[in-house]
Amino acid sequence: MHHAESTSILYAEQRQGLFAVALAIVRDPALAEDAVHDGVLRVLARGRPPEGDPVAFLYAAVRNAAIDLTRRRRVRQAAPLDGGMFDDRQTDPLLRAIDREASERLRAAIESLTPEQREVIVLRSVARLGFEQIASVCGVPLGTVAARYHRAIAALRSQIQETLA
Amino acid sequence: MSTPDPAPALLPAADLEIERLVAALPFRRPSAQLDARIAATASFESRAVIHRMRWPAAAAAIFLLGCGLAAGWAARGLAPAGWMPIGTHWEAGGLRELGDGVLRSGQVVRQAEAQYVRIERFRDPRTGATFEIRTPEPRLIIGRPRAD
Numbered sequence: 307m308h309h310a311e312s313t314s315i316l317y318a319e320q321r322q323g324l325f326a327v328a329l330a331i332v333r334d335p336a337l338a339e340d341a342v343h344d345g346v347l348r349v350l351a352r353g354r355p356p357e358g359d360p361v362a363f364l365y366a367a368v369r370n371a372a373i374d375l376t377r378r379r380r381v382r383q384a385a386p387l388d389g390g391m392f393d394d395r396q397t398d399p400l401l402r403a404i405d406r407e408a409s410e411r412l413r414a415a416i417e418s419l420t421p422e423q424r425e426v427i428v429l430r431s432v433a434r435l436g437f438e439q440i441a442s443v444c445g446v447p448l449g450t451v452a453a454r455y456h457r458a459i460a461a462l463r464s465q466i467q468e469t470l471a
Numbered sequence: 472m473s474t475p476d477p478a479p480a481l482l483p484a485a486d487l488e489i490e491r492l493v494a495a496l497p498f499r500r501p502s503a504q505l506d507a508r509i510a511a512t513a514s515f516e517s518r519a520v521i522h523r524m525r526w527p528a529a530a531a532a533i534f535l536l537g538c539g540l541a542a543g544w545a546a547r548g549l550a551p552a553g554w555m556p557i558g559t560h561w562e563a564g565g566l567r568e569l570g571d572g573v574l575r576s577g578q579v580v581r582q583a584e585a586q587y588v589r590i591e592r593f594r595d596p597r598t599g600a601t602f603e604i605r606t607p608e609p610r611l612i613i614g615r616p617r618a619d
């Protein structure tokens with residue numbers, strides 16, 4: 307299979323996770339789409355598949371593109387748009403199962419995480435990556451990923467503890 | 472193509488539950504325009520001719536560059552820029568009568584040609600030898616009108 311074709315299939319499988327990761331970094335939907343496009347383009351421009359995990363490689367490319375865009379356009383401190391990383395027009399069966407208050411608390415808790423913690427949570431929960439893949443994407447040791455993950459989960463749990471109980 | 476959870480059993484059930492709730496949140500989705508951009512880019516990059524021609528084109532460019540450098544190196548001894556001019560002077564080579572001539576006004580004049588020769592002298596800095604180039608430069612001379 308041609309490299310461009312396999313990359314297209316990989317993008318189709320991971321598009322939601324890739325977009326969420328980019329959005330968690332640039333905090334702007336239009337810029338996030340630019341970051342995803344730039345990242346995919348970087349992978350395509352190699353002309354050959356990566357030596358390691360192609361999923362982690364694609365995520366790393368999109369993440370780096372998002373960071374580059376953020377630095378270039380100085381939007382790291384920009385306020386997120388209405389709804390931030392979320393879109394209230396969507397409805398999910400599971401969301402209907404939990405009450406609205408829990409959902410609001412969870413969303414606020416995610417927005418209040420540090421950028422590094424939010425990145426790990428998105429890569430883990432939305433992109434469904436393993437810890438080793440996350441370490442590869444972020445370019446940090448496995449222990450650092452685990453520490454960020456546990457701190458993020460602890461912060462989220464404390465925010466929604468009452469609801470879960 | 473995503474790898475499975477490496478150690479789900481090591482994570483507390485409460486953590487997995489939070490993961491599940493986070494995953495169920497209505498995250499923004501990428502637009503159809505992004506999908507179209509990605510598809511167009513992938514289609515462009517997948518054109519076989521680009522990948523097939525990339526290396527041959529680069530090899531041809533390097534080969535032509537090498538040919539140019541080799542030709543320039545081989546011709547360096549032939550470059551006249553290496554000759555140092557010493558001086559230029561003219562020598563008179565006599566006068567050659569051309570007979571009568573008629574001007575546009577109808578006036579009849581006497582014509583002659585002065586056989587000047589331009590002599591340029593050069594020195595080859597590599598050998599120290601001097602040489603000259605002689606170039607004939609005849610000049611037309613128009614004399615007085617004939618008395619008759």
